Amino acid sequence: MGNEVRPRNTAMMDLLARLLGEYGEVTVAVSGGVDSMTLASFAHRTLGRGRVRMVHAVSPAVPRAATARVRARGREEGWRLELADAGEFADERYRANPVNRCYFCKSNLYGMLAAMPGGVVLSGANCDDLGDYRPGLEAAAENAVRHPYIEAAFAKADVRALARALNLPELAALPSSPCLSSRVETGLRIEAAALALIDDMEEWLRDTLAPETVRCRLRKQGVVIELDDGTIAGLSPDRRARLIEEMRERRPDMDCREIEFLPYGRGSAFVGQKNQARR
Numbered sequence: 001m002g003n004e005v006r007p008r009n010t011a012m013m014d015l016l017a018r019l020l021g022e023y024g025e026v027t028v029a030v031s032g033g034v035d036s037m038t039l040a041s042f043a044h045r046t047l048g049r050g051r052v053r054m055v056h057a058v059s060p061a062v063p064r065a066a067t068a069r070v071r072a073r074g075r076e077e078g079w080r081l082e083l084a085d086a087g088e089f090a091d092e093r094y095r096a097n098p099v100n101r102c103y104f105c106k107s108n109l110y111g112m113l114a115a116m117p118g119g120v121v122l123s124g125a126n127c128d129d130l131g132d133y134r135p136g137l138e139a140a141a142e143n144a145v146r147h148p149y150i151e152a153a154f155a156k157a158d159v160r161a162l163a164r165a166l167n168l169p170e171l172a173a174l175p176s177s178p179c180l181s182s183r184v185e186t187g188l189r190i191e192a193a194a195l196a197l198i199d200d201m202e203e204w205l206r207d208t209l210a211p212e213t214v215r216c217r218l219r220k221q222g223v224v225i226e227l228d229d230g231t232i233a234g235l236s237p238d239r240r241a242r243l244i245e246e247m248r249e250r251r252p253d254m255d256c257r258e259i260e261f262l263p264y265g266r267g268s269a270f271v272g273q274k275n276q277a278r279r
Helices: 010-023 034-047 064-077 101-115 127-131 135-142 156-165 192-209 229-233 237-250
Strands: 026-029 052-057 081-084 120-122 214-219 222-227 258-263
Touching: 010 034, 010 156, 026 034, 026 101, 034 052, 034 064, 034 156, 052 064, 052 101, 064 081, 064 192, 101 120, 101 135, 192 214, 192 222, 192 237, 222 229, 229 258, 237 258
Parallel strands: 026 052, 026 120, 052 081, 222 258
Antiparallel strands: 214 222
16 A cells, blocks of 8 residues: 555554454445445455455435445445345334434344354444444444454544545545434434435535535424535525525425524434433
8 A cells, every 4th residue: 555644553454454354254334434435445455355245235214325336336346245125114113213213223234234144244333433322333232243443443534544545535535424314303203205305405405505514404393404614604594595495496395394504513313312212
């Protein structure tokens, strides 16, 4: 990798490669985000196609752009890639959208992967994820999923540096974007049509405004469009009104919903306390 930008030190990358080698054959759960995509590329280049399989779960909760990104990278690098339905939409506990919805999502995903032949299942979780409420990590532990970034002490910045070292600058710059269900206020049922609306609105707003960050959130009182501070500061009242009119024309199913613009707030669709979570 020459003198390209690397994570904080070369030893971290060497440790990551050594861990992958010790796992033997691996299956990487690839969501389409920077963490899992970079891990998949590193594992493929380190272990070779014969020892690494990528599995991308396709569902209404996965943005279309994420699936397209996984397919394109898989073709370019020659991944052994499979697309699968993890089956979370058949799980009423997930569809009810409780505080710990992610637990049921990841339980379905990791349960499916653990039942497939292909060695150790790997996730792209990094050390920064340990500071958040992540019920999906509990599901991972129950299914013996390994987190090589965490074992090698990689934070998010180190993952982005690794992507640059792999000559994947587009991945290094990819904004974080959790699954579409994370945009739905806790307690509102997860519906495929609502997630399609969210995905469509976010894609349209990215094309229209080129924001650094955009979230289309569904709340009990209506739709909230969250944008980064710079983008939202540049929207006059008239411009906001025109955008709302255009959104209603584009999506007639938004006619009966209140629409407002707010500054981006991480996890703002989440309602409830961690200690309220119950299976």
